Amino acid sequence: MNTTPSLSGSEPRSVDVFVIGGGVNGCGIARDAIGRGYSVALAEMNDLASGTSSKATKLIHGGLRYLEHYAFRLVREALGEREIVWRNAPHLVHPLRFVLPHHAGLRPAWMLRLGLFIYDHLGGPSQLPGTRKLDLRHDAAGAPLKPEFKIGFEYSDCWVDDARMVVALAQDAQARGAHIRTRCKVIDARAVNGAWVIRTRDQHDGRDSEWQAKILINAAGPWVDHILGDVLARREPEQVRLVKGSHIIVKKIFEHDRCYIFQNGDARIIFAIPYEDDFTLIGTTDIDFTGDVSTVEISADETQYLCAAASEYFVRPIAVSDVVSAYSGVRPLYNDHAAAAQEATRDYVIREEKIDQAPLVNIFGGKITTYRRLSESILTHIEAGLGARGASWTKNAPLPGGDFENGDMDALIAAILKKKPFLPAALANRLAKAYGSRTLDMLGQAQGMADLGEDFGAGLTATEIDYLVAHEWAQTAEDILWRRSKLGLHLPAQAAEAINAYLAQKSVARAAVPTDLAT
Numbered sequence: 001m002n003t004t005p006s007l008s009g010s011e012p013r014s015v016d017v018f019v020i021g022g023g024v025n026g027c028g029i030a031r032d033a034i035g036r037g038y039s040v041a042l043a044e045m046n047d048l049a050s051g052t053s054s055k056a057t058k059l060i061h062g063g064l065r066y067l068e069h070y071a072f073r074l075v076r077e078a079l080g081e082r083e084i085v086w087r088n089a090p091h092l093v094h095p096l097r098f099v100l101p102h103h104a105g106l107r108p109a110w111m112l113r114l115g116l117f118i119y120d121h122l123g124g125p126s127q128l129p130g131t132r133k134l135d136l137r138h139d140a141a142g143a144p145l146k147p148e149f150k151i152g153f154e155y156s157d158c159w160v161d162d163a164r165m166v167v168a169l170a171q172d173a174q175a176r177g178a179h180i181r182t183r184c185k186v187i188d189a190r191a192v193n194g195a196w197v198i199r200t201r202d203q204h205d206g207r208d209s210e211w212q213a214k215i216l217i218n219a220a221g222p223w224v225d226h227i228l229g230d231v232l233a234r235r236e237p238e239q240v241r242l243v244k245g246s247h248i249i250v251k252k253i254f255e256h257d258r259c260y261i262f263q264n265g266d267a268r269i270i271f272a273i274p275y276e277d278d279f280t281l282i283g284t285t286d287i288d289f290t291g292d293v294s295t296v297e298i299s300a301d302e303t304q305y306l307c308a309a310a311s312e313y314f315v316r317p318i319a320v321s322d323v324v325s326a327y328s329g330v331r332p333l334y335n336d337h338a339a340a341a342q343e344a345t346r347d348y349v350i351r352e353e354k355i356d357q358a359p360l361v362n363i364f365g366g367k368i369t370t371y372r373r374l375s376e377s378i379l380t381h382i383e384a385g386l387g388a389r390g391a392s393w394t395k396n397a398p399l400p401g402g403d404f405e406n407g408d409m410d411a412l413i414a415a416i417l418k419k420k421p422f423l424p425a426a427l428a429n430r431l432a433k434a435y436g437s438r439t440l441d442m443l444g445q446a447q448g449m450a451d452l453g454e455d456f457g458a459g460l461t462a463t464e465i466d467y468l469v470a471h472e473w474a475q476t477a478e479d480i481l482w483r484r485s486k487l488g489l490h491l492p493a494q495a496a497e498a499i500n501a502y503l504a505q506k507s508v509a510r511a512a513v514p515t516d517l518a519t
Helices: 026-033 064-069 072-088 109-122 162-175 221-231 301-311 366-386 411-418 424-443 461-469 478-481 494-512
Strands: 012-018 040-043 093-101 132-135 152-160 178-183 184-192 195-201 208-219 240-251 259-263 269-275 280-282 321-336 349-355 359-362
Touching: 012 026, 012 366, 026 040, 026 162, 026 366, 040 162, 064 109, 064 280, 072 109, 072 152, 072 366, 109 152, 132 411, 162 178, 162 366, 162 478, 178 269, 184 208, 184 221, 184 359, 184 411, 195 359, 208 221, 208 366, 208 461, 221 240, 221 321, 240 301, 240 478, 269 301, 280 301, 301 321, 321 359, 349 366, 359 366, 461 478, 461 494, 478 494
Parallel strands: 012 040, 012 208, 040 178, 093 259, 208 359
Antiparallel strands: 093 152, 132 152, 184 195, 195 208, 240 280, 240 321, 259 269, 269 280, 349 359
């Protein structure tokens, strides 16, 4: 019998674990916990991955620059996780080779070589190729660079479709029984009789719902202190250091498929990464942030900084007028009181407390590469409070779409084209990298492009939009064009208007169906 009073008098829904935040950490925790036998609910006030988790540099990496800060444990863990994340989501994670030119005025070549030697071996055996020295005067990687950069080093890391990774985690959690609620804001949480009573508000219709949970997980990212202060009324010194990272996107600078890591005179680094076939992604900045995290955007100074830093290396200077798009995110780092933002720890910190005997677990920091290990750490707290119910299981568990033979993308694309020969090769490639083994499920019974319905441009069809709404929580054109895909880079602005109009029509049509038929 439930003896926990309800805040509104209605009976709350009851779960073991309630997670606040639909980023990579929150969705990873929900997935791990439900897979071990705990009942789970997750509330995200916006779209999945709409905060920090979709606004990073999109790398699965150990963090080469962290070695300078002696963060060997973090780098070792991240390098080990790099292999696991790649293996479990081969459609979303792809190996990349990084070119590090030697800058005569900065770190000496022997230091770069030593750091890369450690990087190659710190994480244990790897399926990725190791470091090699480059003669940039003759290697294709040297062609876009200024002639003074004569030697460089090439090493391996991985790229990730970060927002789709988060969606895949949420899909798997939901398939295993978790309640995933998007556009659902936690507005109040109170400890009552050793448990939590949580009130959420639907961001569309304003209706409130209540939940009861035995453990509350605060994985709200940049809003972690907001949850502590405004939702939980815990007026304590801020424990999170908000660090803003911004990126610019320009038309493709170079033709090869490698990316660059550039050292800057201020001890920071930036990346220049092939992006969405036709573009180059350049970032990131590292500056302390004190504004409203819901309205963060790149500043003119950051744009100038990134253009100048890239122009230090490339033959063709990067001008502000070359920027076709930009994005900014705020990293919720643990406040270790480092002197400079770029020196603040990138490691995650977990703080558990009890409020009137109700367990609360707060998460500070973390990175997409180590989301799985963070989730496992959180599970030790859940097990301590509720008892162990299942063993660790995510290490060898493919994410949705990642269960194709040997992670062979070429073979997967060939299989898709064999079943759907009407698809243009470029479209088959994009769909395979987005949906993996679920691509054919998304395409359904279509026997020609006309069967996929209205084409909104760049191969985005009504069939794909319907799938994203039905299976991936997409509700707006922004969800579809900038998180479920990056097609916003390839389509004119009016495409968003057409997509939103289509979504509105479908919503009206669904509302017109009698409830018994709609369900």
